[in-house]
Amino acid sequence: MSFEWTSYLFEHGPRDPRKRFLLISMADIAKVSGHLWPGVSLIADRCCLSVRHTRRLLHELEAEGWLRIVVKRGRKQSGTYVTNDYYLLKPDSIMSGLPDAETPLPDETKPDTEGTETGHAGHPDRTPEAAKPDTAMSAKPSMNPQKISSEPCAIPLRRRPTPDASSANEIIAGFRQQLYAGNGLPEDEAMFAKLIRVVVYAEAKRQIAALRAEETEVAKMLGLAVPETSNAKNM
Structure with missing residues (x-):
């Protein structure tokens, strides 16, 4: 968990509550540098959203300057699909003069956790369909609201100890x-x-x-x- 990113997003995150909660959820499993590589389905489960809706929000956050997404395709030697790399960013309109996110690590330097609960490389939640891009983004907003999954979260949020x-x-x-x-x-x-x-x-x-x-x-x-x-x- 990156306390620096979590505190920053609580104070300066997007005004859209869905986007802010999604970024805070990602910061909860990110490195101090803001780098993480969970599967989309893990992010969706943590936010109680559908995979399709989560993928759309990720693309919007990237366009707004909150994320940098490095798309990865293919399989690892273990047979699991390679997950994308995500880098949390601070938009220039809020924080100027900050260094860019760290250079993406080569695939072989990432720990292969083989499906651990953190959702990093090795998590068997990436399917061939997940590699396909979402429907084309339109400048005109859709008349149909995005559907949010009605199923309970598969992964409960971690409860922090009560301070005194x-x-x-x-x-x-x-x-x-x-x-x-x-x-x-x-x-x-x-x-x-x-x-x-x-x-x-x-x-x-x-x-x-x-x-x-x-x-x-x-x-x-x-x-x-x-x-x-x-x-x-x-x-």
């Missing part, structure tokens, strides 16, 4: 340790973004606990039944 106040204290202590050691604060903004998420969650949890307690007091004052949620919290 102690996590924030540990992060801050680590920053101070580097500071007094003469190393300065880290330049990776993803670390600061993580701290912000932890602190915001801890403060929200404290505020909700205070509201639950106030809810109980108001119910007693008005002679109402104490809500079950408040009883559960006060036990």
Whole structure:
């Protein structure tokens, strides 16, 4: 997972929620450089979209400057189809002067995971039909809305551990340790973004606990039944 790309897309990603979620899903399995090579069906499963709709969104994101797609065709020695290379990009209209994505790696340098859940090279989800291009893109939008798959996601999204106040204290202590050691604060903004998420969650949890307690007091004052949620919290 690339925390830098995930944080960037949460803040600057496309305004279309489908495209933003698709890019964040890809960043979840991308390298720090933004390079990944999953099969289209894996991306579709993670976003609960049809393969056809996913392929169309990928082409649109490439045209808008969010992706660079290097099309691969053929089979590996193991018999599995070779998947495309994808490179996450930051459009020039948002971030100028950034270096291009890394040079595509030769096929032989990619790890052959033989169908692991990350969907990289070796994932048996690429079919001969998948190599065919989607229908021609038209400048005039279609009158028919894109169909989204009604089937549940085959691969559940990973659930991150719940942060707490102690996590924030540990992060801050680590920053101070580097500071007094003469190393300065880290330049990776993803670390600061993580701290912000932890602190915001801890403060929200404290505020909700205070509201639950106030809810109980108001119910007693008005002679109402104490809500079950408040009883559960006060036990």
